[in-house]
Amino acid sequence: MSAPKTYVLAIDQGTTSTRAMVFDRDGTVIASDQIEHEQIFPRAGWVEHDALEIWDNTRRVIGGALGKANLNSGHIEAVGITNQRETTVVWDKADGRPIHHAVVWQDTRTQGLVDELARDGGLDRFKEVSGLPLATYFAGPKIAWILDHVEGARERAEAGELLAGTMDTWVLWNLTGGGENAGVHVTDVTNASRTMLMDLKTLSWDEATCEAIGVPMQLLPEIRSSSEVYGECKPGVLNGTPIAGILGDQQSATFGQACLTPGSAKNTYGTGNFMLLNTGSEIVTSDKGLLTTVCYQLGEEPAVYALEGSIAVTGSLIQWLRDNLGFIKGAPEVEQLAGSVEDNGGVYFVPAFSGLFAPHWRPDARGAILGLTRFANKGHIARAALESTAYQTKDVLDAMQEDAERAGGRLTELKVDGGMVANDTLMQFQADVLGVDVVRPKIAETTALGAAYAAGLAVGYWGSTDEIVDNWAEDQRWSPSMDEDEVARLHRNWTKAISKTLDWVDEDVV
Ligand SMILES: Nc1ncnc2c1ncn2[C@@H]1O[C@H](COP(=O)(O)OP(=O)(O)OP(=O)(O)O)[C@@H](O)[C@H]1O
Ligand SMILES: [Mg+2]
Structure with missing residues (x-):
């Protein structure tokens, strides 16, 4: 009997759902399963997840994906994990129970702590070491918030009874046995680089930063590379299979898009948008509102x-049109609704629901729909919502071009992926607004694929990163076709709209 054909399995623990995907050597998806989890909004600006629900879903989707392709542990050579970044959980080491819901990356509850920290040294106080400006987005202050708001948590943390981590760490610890079987408490460099607590140069926790933010170091996982064997799956799911790759979701998509040389970039259109530009072994800092982060580290390299x-x-924002306004029943319908009007009708939608991130970093901004007249209808609002994705992306790309030049050359095309790239209207408008080609790859599941590659490389399933490059193939390309003056006019209006949303949050806004 010949040996069974083998595969690599990736777990994609995302913001809205958890997926498991089985890939073969070509990067083709053999089977997948996906379960959404509850988005918990206890009050304005707060977003939480139930980490136990997520772990339960993780187990179920692994079983689901294997079952669909009639596979078992013996067919899987390695497991990779990719995850929503920054989302933070603190749990009891002995029984594995979180002491609080996970605090999600979009959550703004740490604003008070961030303001307090900024009083001494400004928003760039930790930028030199961590690559990040002070913002509610990052994980370190979220850990401190949980310790300060759950009774007795800080004492228990200092006594060594608790563990903290981002979702990669939570999934890995549970997969490797959890409380009963001494689960592995590890994170990778990409996830660690989103805490604000890691020194980008040494790739280790920075003691002074941890102390300033109020995070006891014994709570933190060990930092390892993105591609190495961390441990093996304990009985229950995938007995004995090595877990050999971890990448934060955006870094994973960058890896899955084969952006492996300095100057290459991708943009992922999911819950939010994230453009990453590979700058090689050089730590480039931006004065235009971009973050410096770890892209990946392969083993000892x-x-x-x-x-x-x-x-x-x-x-x-499309989900908000669906769930909060009831404009559409499903996200894909937005294309039809936006297509029911000729243009945006003068309407602009700035979705500053969590303030504005890059390149503005304005926590005091809040969402607004501008330019409304009696003429405006649902179609215009839907169109303005879609257009906002393209304008925000232009602002980020403009900020990046100068640095791209230093890293390898101006970007002349943009590789894209994520749920929204199914929207042809948006992709064409994106190319128009950017003035460069927008390119979608054949394998659209780049996030899961990146983690699969990281795990497969560590166990020799793939021989080298050359195979990643060989597997990448173009599916569709959109080229700019709109009149440049019209693009410039639209973008000027967008910039004006942004200016109207600033300074909204003050002591009267809760
Ligand atoms: N045809 C479409 N047009 C516009 N937006 C769409 C379309 N299809 C999906 N979306 C949006 O894409 C997003 C889902 O994309 P994707 O699955 O890549 O998200 P994600 O950020 O990876 O999710 P998670 O964080 O849970 O992993 C949703 O927010 C949805 O509103
Ligand atoms: Mg995702």
Whole structure:
């Protein structure tokens, strides 16, 4: 009997759902399963997840994906994990129970702590070490918030009874046995680079920053590369299979898009939008509102860095039109609704629901629909919502071009992926607004694929990153076709709309 054909399985623990995907050597999806989890909004600006629900879903989607393709542990050579970044959970080491819901990356509850920290040294106080400006987005202050708001948590943390981590760490710890079987408490460099607590140069926790933010270091996972064997799956799911890759979702998509040389970039259109530019082994800092972050590190090799433009609200605005306004029944319908009007009718929608991220970093902004007249209808609002994704992306790309030149050359095309790239109207408008080609790859599941590659490389399933490059193939390309003066006019109006949303949050706004 010949040996069974083998595969790599990736777990994509996202903001809205958890997926498991089985890939073969060509990067083709053999089977997948996906379960959404509850978005908990306890009050304005707060977003939470139930980490136990997420772990339960993780187990179920692994079983689901294997079952669909009639596979078992013996067919899977390695497991990779990719995850929504920054979302933070603190749990009891002994029984594995979170002491609080996970605090999600979009959550703004740490604003008070961020303001307090900024009083001494400004918003760039930790930028030199961590690559990040002070913002509610990052994980470190979220850990401190949980410790300060759950009774007795700080004492228990200092006594070594608790563990903290981002979702990669939570999934890995549970997969490797959890409380009963001494689960592995590890994160990778990309996730660690989103806490504000890691030194980008040494790739280790920075003691002074941890102390300033109020995070006891014994709570933190060990930082390892993105591609190595961290441990193996304990009985229950995938007995004995090595877990060998971890990448934060955006870094994973960058890896899955084969952006492996300095100057290459991708933009992912999901819940939010995230553009990453590979800058090689050089740590490039931006004075235009981009973050410096770790792109990936393969085993013992030097870390590869990236510049990132993070946009908080893009696809989630379409979900908001669906869930909060009832304009559409499903996200794809937005294309039809936006197509029911000729143009935006003078309407602009700035979705500053969590303030504005890159390149503005204005926590005091809030969402607004501008330019409304009696003429405006649902179609115009839907169109303005879609257009906002393209304008926000232009602002980030403009901020990135200069740095791109230093890293390898101006971007002449943009590789895209994520749920929204199914929207042809948006992609054409995006190319128009950017003035460069927008290119979608054949394998659209780049986030899961990146983690699969990281895991497969560590166990020799793929021999080298050359195979990643060989597997990448173009599916569709959109080229700019709109009149340049019209693009410039639209963008001027967008910039004006942004200016109207600033300074909204003050002591009267809760
Ligand atoms: N045809 C479409 N037009 C516009 N937006 C769409 C369309 N289809 C999906 N979306 C949006 O894409 C998003 C889903 O994309 P994707 O699955 O890549 O998200 P994600 O950010 O990876 O989610 P998660 O964070 O849970 O992993 C949703 O916010 C949805 O509103
Ligand atoms: Mg995702």
